[in-house]
Amino acid sequence: MLEGSLSAALLSHGEWFRKRPAIAYATAILAFAIALAVRFVLNDVLPAGFPYLTFFPAVLLTAFFCGTGPGVVVAILSILSAWYWFIPPFGGFALDTQSAIAVLFFVAILAADILIIHVMNVALRRLVAEQQRTTALLDQQKALFEELQHRTANNMAFISALLSMHKRRVRGTPDAVSAFEDASTRLDSMARIHRRLYDPTNIDLAIDAYLGDLLRDVFQSAGSPDIEIVVESSVARLGVNRLITLSLILSELATNAVKHAFPGGSGRFVVSLAQVGADYVLTTSDTGPGFPEGFDPAGSDRLGFRVLSSFARTLDGTLSFTNKDGAVTTLTFPAADPRATNTAA
Structure with a gap:
């Protein structure tokens, strides 16, 4: 029950963004900007080999809540930013073999994550829709059952009244x-x-x-x-x-x-x-x-x-x-x- 309620709540928040594309894409840009700013702040703290650290959560959360499109936008901006500022040679898009492998690996991981989140969102929407149908059927069954009990009670009361009437006769x-x-x-x-x-x-x-x-x-x-x-x-x-x-x-x-x-x-x-x-x-x-x-x-x-x-x-x-x-x-x-x-x- 708790898992179902949590799934419904998460999906509800995601549907709110998906029904408002402008807000969804604006949120995606904001998420990217925050991830980029945090990455710059941590640049002197992080050891070499972590160019994408702050971009991963931005892509994942955006894809989950705002949809696949906004998630792809954040992914593309993150790839370009990491490539330009945090992968040597810094300040450009030149690549050596090692850097090219790092960028391609980042692209593959983000693509897989976005695909998984997309499939999960579709499955979650179907699950919530099925839960809503099941709840509606249960409510209908309960209403019909209560009506049946009410009619049965009325029939018994009617038969009892008939018996009393015939007893008086x-x-x-x-x-x-x-x-x-x-x-x-x-x-x-x-x-x-x-x-x-x-x-x-x-x-x-x-x-x-x-x-x-x-x-x-x-x-x-x-x-x-x-x-x-x-x-x-x-x-x-x-x-x-x-x-x-x-x-x-x-x-x-x-x-x-x-x-x-x-x-x-x-x-x-x-x-x-x-x-x-x-x-x-x-x-x-x-x-x-x-x-x-x-x-x-x-x-x-x-x-x-x-x-x-x-x-x-x-x-x-x-x-x-x-x-x-x-x-x-x-x-x-x-x-x-x-x-x-x-x-x-």
């Missing part, structure tokens, strides 16, 4: 009211998960912190804010798709706990996510009465357990239900996402 049918309430609750859960997963402030949020915030939302919206939540995770990251499914499972389990384990609105809900061998294991437990004696949740025809089973299959996982000082639910699923592996292949 079937007030005299308890089973229908319960079905609409369950659908509305699951839709609210999906909306919460959607908001949290695509909130830019949650990009670097650890899984345990994310799941803890999600559960607090679930219990708060269910009118049970006093439930103690404990989340422990040794898993650092999960893919977005698997995290969505895991969030839906936890939301469903938390909603069931509010209904059956915490009728008084208080208790303790513990979540643990860890890797065991080649699998991830998610365990949830509550301090409620547990599952009824002889009740098999896996074979239940209740919608909640069917939903949980469906989500578990999405993760290629299995669910188990036990009692241990309350209801304990365990989800085991592969640590390696087979869908991601198949896509990569």
Whole structure:
């Protein structure tokens, strides 16, 4: 990022000169005059063999900032000045073999430097232009994504309003009211998960912190804010798709706990996510009465357990239900996402 900003700043200064040729060539003449004056000042200090010392930086800086043309002008003036004043025989353009080799070497070095700077400037301009295009595309993608999230949220709110309207129409049918309430609750859960997963402030949020915030939302919206939540995770990251499914499972389990384990609105809900061998294991437990004696949740025809089973299959996982000082639910699923592996292949 710093290198890109520096490149853009240097190119910006260079473009300012290139768009003003008169200033660029005037700057070139000024740079040559300063280099010549400094060379005269250092003439008695420098040992023999350094006729071009102060001209090199003038040529390089002028070619970089003012362009190839001004750089060539400074190079020509520098060659003639060094030839006339600082290469023996002094005060003329006569050359012996050694002096001719020195002048030709200077010309070759300056030509190579100016060519390299010209190629570098062209590459730098292309790089900055590409960075600007990339930034524009990212801004456009971000705007489209935000619009998509906004429309999705509006659609969910609209569906929720429809469910509420239909629930009022079937007030005299308890089973229908319960079905609409369950659908509305699951839709609210999906909306919460959607908001949290695509909130830019949650990009670097650890899984345990994310799941803890999600559960607090679930219990708060269910009118049970006093439930103690404990989340422990040794898993650092999960893919977005698997995290969505895991969030839906936890939301469903938390909603069931509010209904059956915490009728008084208080208790303790513990979540643990860890890797065991080649699998991830998610365990949830509550301090409620547990599952009824002889009740098999896996074979239940209740919608909640069917939903949980469906989500578990999405993760290629299995669910188990036990009692241990309350209801304990365990989800085991592969640590390696087979869908991601198949896509990569």
